Amino acid sequence: MKQIMAAALVTLLAAAPAAQARETRVELPLQELVNSPEAKAAGIDGSVKFYLAGQKVAVASRMGEGVSNRKTNAANKSDEEACRWVALTVLKTFQESAKQRGANAVVDIVSYYKKREFSSATNYECYAGSFVAGMALKGTYAKVK
Numbered sequence: 001m002k003q004i005m006a007a008a009l010v011t012l013l014a015a016a017p018a019a020q021a022r023e024t025r026v027e028l029p030l031q032e033l034v035n036s037p038e039a040k041a042a043g044i045d046g047s048v049k050f051y052l053a054g055q056k057v058a059v060a061s062r063m064g065e066g067v068s069n070r071k072t073n074a075a076n077k078s079d080e081e082a083c084r085w086v087a088l089t090v091l092k093t094f095q096e097s098a099k100q101r102g103a104n105a106v107v108d109i110v111s112y113y114k115k116r117e118f119s120s121a122t123n124y125e126c127y128a129g130s131f132v133a134g135m136a137l138k139g140t141y142a143k144v145k
Contacts, residue, residue, distance in 0.1 A: 054121030082133035083126035
């Protein structure tokens with residue numbers, strides 16, 4: 001019996017690396033998402049503009065930084081679909097916080113998943129797994145002209 005248990009334990013330990021969760025990096029264009037019908041349906045109303053780091057924008061005043069980190073159910077969704085959904089949740093959170101501060105934009109946005117920065121003037125980064133997709137964005141609330 002002890003030999004069977006030992007063999008089972010060895011088998012489980014050998015299989016453990018294969019059982020680790022999938023975490024696939026996905027990079028998607030932010031402006032396409034913001035302009036999509038899904039964004040409007042999610043409540044992204046255009047009252048707050050979103051500018052990735054590296055995009056040109058005339059900032060009148062900066063009103064502090066913020067981070068939004070969200071996860072969403074990715075089961076039965078493509079990686080892109082799950083990432084778009086979680087990104088809309090993050091943008092909605094930024095929009096609400098910006099309005100509370102009297103800001104009309106979030107500028108210098110970078111992806112900030114697991115506190116690692118990814119900066120692009122066009123794209124955001126998301127990580128999709130079999131059951132969960134997650135992302136974080138960091139940005140600065142601002143009034144823009």
